[in-house]
Structure formats: C-alpha cells, structure tokens
Amino acid sequence: MMKKIGLSAIIATTAAFSLQANAADPLTEIKPIDAEWQYNGSEPDYVVDVPSFTVPATGVIDYIDSVIPLEFGEDKWVKAVQFIPGDKRVLHHLLSYVVADDAGGREGMLDETVNDPRREFLEGYAPGKEYATSYPDNTGIFVPEGSALRMSIHYTSFGQETVDSTRVGLWFFDKAEEPDFEYHTYSVATPMNQIEIPAGDFEHEAAASHVFEKDIVLHGFRAHMHYRGKSMSARVVYPDNTVEEIINIPNYNFAWQPTYQTDEPMVLPAGSRVVVEGLFDNSEYNLGVPDPTVNAMGGLQSWEEMFIGYFSYHDYVPE
Template structure:
C-alpha cells in the first residue's frame, strides 16, 4: 500500500514539474496572408526551432533604420532552423503600402497582413519594432521585446562613454536551437523600442462589449447561417444564443486560423460574388464578443430563433425539369469506383439551360459529382480533367456547391433534341449502408441566349503526378492558350486531400500578366466555382496558367498518410491538379 502511495506521489510531482516548465506565456494558433498572398499558419511551422515575428509599420522610421539589423538577425539564425516573419498590424496601412515598403527597402521576409489587428492582440504586441519569439508546437512565447543592443566602445574625445551590449535575444535563439525549452519557465522580456500601435476597435470593445442581438447575430445570419442551419452541411446549427455561446471557443479557433468562413480566396485579387468575404470589422466584433465571455445582452428577443428555414430546397423554385438519378445503394464500408450514369432527356425540341441545382440524396456519402450534356445513349466514361468535344459541362456538386448555379446574362448551355445528362458520381462510405437518390433541377431560358456557356478543364493530367513522402511544398503548374476571344466568368481549383494552394493567372498576347484568383489555403471540403463579380475579357491568344502546390507533410491535418508517395488518380487519397475555367466566346453562337 505504501509503495503505491509513493509511486502516485512521484507521478504527481513529475507532472507538476512538467507543467511548471511550460508555465510561460501561451498564445492561440493563428493564420494570415502575407503581402504577396501566401498563407501562413503558426502550427504549420512545426519543423522550425522557433518562429521570430517582427512587428512592422510602413510609416515607422525606426523599422527602416533597423532594417540592416533585421537582415543580420535573419541571415545569422535562419540556416539554423529559425523562421522569420514580419507582421503588419497598423490601422493606417493597406497592402499596397506594405508592398511599396518592401519594394523600396527590401525587407526580404514575408510580411503578414493583420488588418483586423486580432493577431497582434493575440500576441500582445504594442509597438512596431517589437520582436516575438514563438515555439510553434506548444504556441509558447519564449521572448518578447526589442533587438539586442550593440556594445559601445568609449570615445572620450567625442564624449562617448563605454556601454555594455545585450545578448538576451541571441541567447534565447541559441537555447531554442539546443532544444532547451525547460529553461523558459517564464517568458523572457526586454524593453521594446519603436512606434506605438493604436487599437481603436479593441479599446472601444473593452469599454463596451459588442451586443449579441444588434451586432453579433446579424453577422452570423448574413455569413454563417446558410450552412449552420438544421439539416445543413455544417456540424451544428446556429439557431439560438445558447448554441452559439456553447460553440464560441471553437468559433474563435476556426476564425483565427481562417478555416471559417470557408472559400478563403485572396481578397486583394478581383472580387467574387460567392467568396463569403468577412470584413475585418466583422471579425473584430465576433472575436471581441467571444473574448468578453459571449454575453447575452439585454434584448428579450433572440434574433437567431426568428430565422425561418427555406420553404423549398429548390432555391429558384420548382425547376422546369427534374432529372432523377437512379437510386444507388452505398455499402457500409469499402472503396467504390466512380459511378457513371447516362439519363436520356425526353425533350422534343432544342432547349437552353439557364440555371441548375443538384440536390444530393445523402450528403454523407455523395462526395461530389459532375454533370454533362451528351448525345442520347452516350456511354464513353467520364475522366475528370479531360475535355471531350461531344460533352458540354453542365455543373457539378461538391462541398460548398449546394447553391443553384445561374449562368451569366445572355448565356446558357445548349441542349439539342436527342440529348442526355451524363453524370460521374463519387461516393464514399461512412460505416452504415444507405441509398442515395440525387436530383438535378434544370431551369430553361425563355428566349434563345446570345452565347454558349462552356467550361474548360486545365489539367496537369495526373499520369505523371508523383508527390514524395513528407514534402510540404510540392509545386505543379499547367497552361492553355485560348485561340478565340472569350469572356471569363467562373473558376474552380480541384485537388484532393493534399492540395495546399492554387493561383490562376493569364498572360496577354502582348506579354503582360494579370492574376485572376488566388486560393492560398485550398480546402478539399469546400470546392465552389468562384463567380467573378466583373467578368474578365481574354483576347484571342491569351495564355491561362494554374500554379499550385501539395502538402504531403504531417502538418497537413487532412493528409491520410504523410509517409506515402502519392500518384495521380480518381480516389481522394490519390491526387489531381485541375483548374476549371467557365466562359463564353464573345462571338455569338
């Protein structure tokens, strides 16, 4: 009995010792885009010995004066496994200001854009010029303060007295490289010098927390409830204050890491009508309300309980024609080949389709599908990413593509008499047998449109796609030249679990280049077709390019097996690299 008691006591002492060694300041995980549109998440720097963050503001002269010291710090420690990032949290700065500063002074490090100031608040930064050292796996703050001070040699003839320098920052970095984290029972702090940062919204919300009924609930209704509704695709329904308050810690985590809202396109490249943008002020309202304890407020009415569910699953009303996909039994377990079906259409005359909507029979098993217009009884197998002159792409269903799709004004998809709908359906099992009965709703134009709407699949192919095990940035690219002048309306990147980021751009015939869309943090679980608010004209001879990367490392939480060499293929654990371009030619059909 005594032996058991002593062993228990020793275990408690050991646990307390470990906790004490980790007692220094912690921060939450976070993610931001940098001034070039690349995505950075603290957790994904887990292979780094430490992450050094330097607070920067374009109007801070002290930042510019210390630039040689920043460069020396980076060149001294970067090759030893330390990552360096800039952080711009100035309310006065825009992306163009940061890019100009970098172009003029060559900071030569990624500068994260913290327009909402939420990351600076998370890190406790108060000045431009402040330096933070983080351990990226434990989210531990090892150091905060300024750069080390150089020693000064006495020069009596100039009235300069000798002064000792400091090595606190260098000592901290040396300890992290040696793996000596037990010495950081407290965050090492020194005085930071630089330009004061102002946090007007934080100060406002500290004096009066955002109101749930008048400030928080309207944001949730506008940006979240369409998915977070009973029976929706989200894991919980935002149908009351109690539900939101209960999930508020998770809400903060997914907002701070940019997992939500989904469809996180680069907001500085074009504008897309379905990109689910959230303004910095909206992010501040939500996070500051959660940090204040998610108070209910004084309103007697809970706005989220007043939201009525849609009257019909068909967003545009009853379709002109409903295509019923043959029922398919999905077994409880196993790997299924793609299901290809061809359904003849009974139309006795040519028609033009203006809008389409897929209603999945069982979202738990239908991962995605592609629909095409083909000749009746067409039985050629669909290969995703390949183009076929006998097929016209209609629309697809995938996570994030629940909404009805409407083609641009004066454009539609032509359906000749004697046509069929061909579908390729990808089912996944989830431990229980079920039957899927998917429907496709077609909405016709009243008059014949001027333009034939088309989609081109730009693909690397996949046959020579090989991603080595463990690699975190495996690059790929592909390009295509449009021989005709076209008006570009929609874009969709498609990769699988290891997809990391993809950028679409075009090179005009005169050699100039424009970005079209940047998806800096690709999400396999969210694959909408992004609709341009203002279509882009591509002159004849324009080359479109897709450039992206895969993450086959352990830091990709969706990676099924970081130790596997991955090849191209149809299943989700294989990979694809496809960019879809939806357009119409400018000459009338």
C-alpha cells in the same frame, strides 16, 4: 476526503450504463438535412432522378457512370441547375455533361482532366455547393433535342449502409428569352498519371496551362485538388506578354469547392495563355494526409490526387 455514494445512486448509475449499452448506435439515428430548391423561389422546370444507389458501410466504391436520356422533345436552353443529394454524407461529388443520346455519347471514360468535344459540361456538385448555379446574363447551356445527361458520380462509405437518390433540377429559358451565348467550361489540368508528390513534401509545386485560340469572356473559375491541396492561383499571359492575375486561393479547402465568379467579366483575346499554379502538402503537418511517409500519386479516389483549374466562359463577339 472521499465522498460516499449511496445505494440509490449506484442503482441509478448502473441503470444508466445498462441503458447506454443497449441503446441504438447513434450513427443510425442521424439523418441528412432535407434540402430545397434554391433558385428564384421556384420549382425546377424539369427534375432528373438519378438512379438510386446503395452505398455499403465500408469499402472503396468505383465511380458510377450514369447516362439518363433527356426527353424534352425539343431544343432547350438551361439557365440554372441544382443538385440535391439523397444523402450528402456519401455523395462525395458528381460531374454532369450534356451528350448525344447515342453510342457516341455513352462511350469512353469520363476523365475530369480531358476536354472531350463530344460532351458539354453542365455543372458539378461538390462539398459546399448548397444552392442552384445560374449562368451569367445572356448565356446558358444548350441542350439539343436527342440529348442525355451523363454523370460521373463518386460515392464514399462512412460506416453505415445507406441509399442515395440524388435529384438534378433544371430551369429553362422561355423561348422569347433564349440567350445569345453558350456557356462553356474548360479544365486545365495535370494528367493524373503525371502526378507524384514526394513523401513529407510540405510545398510540392504543380502547374498546368492552356492557350485559348479564340476570343473569350471569362466569368468563373473553380479549383479542384484532394486532401493534400494547399493553394491554387490562376493568371493570364496576354499575347503582348502582359500578365494579369485571375484568382488567388491561398488556403485551399477540400470541403469548400465553389465556383468563383469574377467581379467583372474578363475579355481574353485569342492567343491568351492561362496558367494554373498550386501547392500540395504531403507532410505530417497536414492532418488530411492518409500517410505522409509514402509518395502520393494521381488518381480518382480522395486519398490520391488531382490538379485541375476549371475556366468558365463564353465566346466573345464585338459589339
């Protein structure tokens, strides 16, 4: 039997629908969660304010190349760094480098797949990186006097215009505690113009390698692919041809890109080859694929692809 609805219920329902129709767009009421500095319970020694950028509601946004002088007046060693996005809904990722604050430090494209000797990788921000990054004991990032912080910043729109004002916090070593080793990061990658993933390919293989010409101590690894990334692993082939696994990430997640730290540092003698291998899924079974009916090409934007393994280390000095 159909239930009768009284007049008062009809009036209430009509009012509710009217209120809903005239209500503000709920997206405009969502605010990003306020973040705090997360290193040793202390405020940074120095905060870099990244120039504000208005992110439009729609459209493709070219990478922002920002160079900010670091006016310390003296050499510094960085022991920890943290990025606090102004609006994490639009800050897709950023990479930061220490460069000379001159024409040489500003010229050239910041290509994530190229290791340019004119710059030293500081750290990056990516989804899932909520806390400060500290460097291993007795290591740090050296910032000579007259340096600048150069950043490659990737914004993505999400349907609402907003302004991002990201901050970078730096913690320094005291003069009496300065470390003995500079911490470096080297990207082992497939050049973007060499990436092409066939339409519908469920397990497209990718690989890249590099030979370290000096003895190093390996401390960390970070995998980077885009929406089609399925898995990535890294191993080392020592000069005597023995092989050791470094890391295996069987279920790569674009929304979670931390820097993995080794349980114990690995000494890689000169002549060691590191090999990065992975799989892409460009099929209909991967819900992140924009269009599984077309080949995927390498490129900067998320609907394109990258294949990079970042190795973090310092030089090895026998005791």
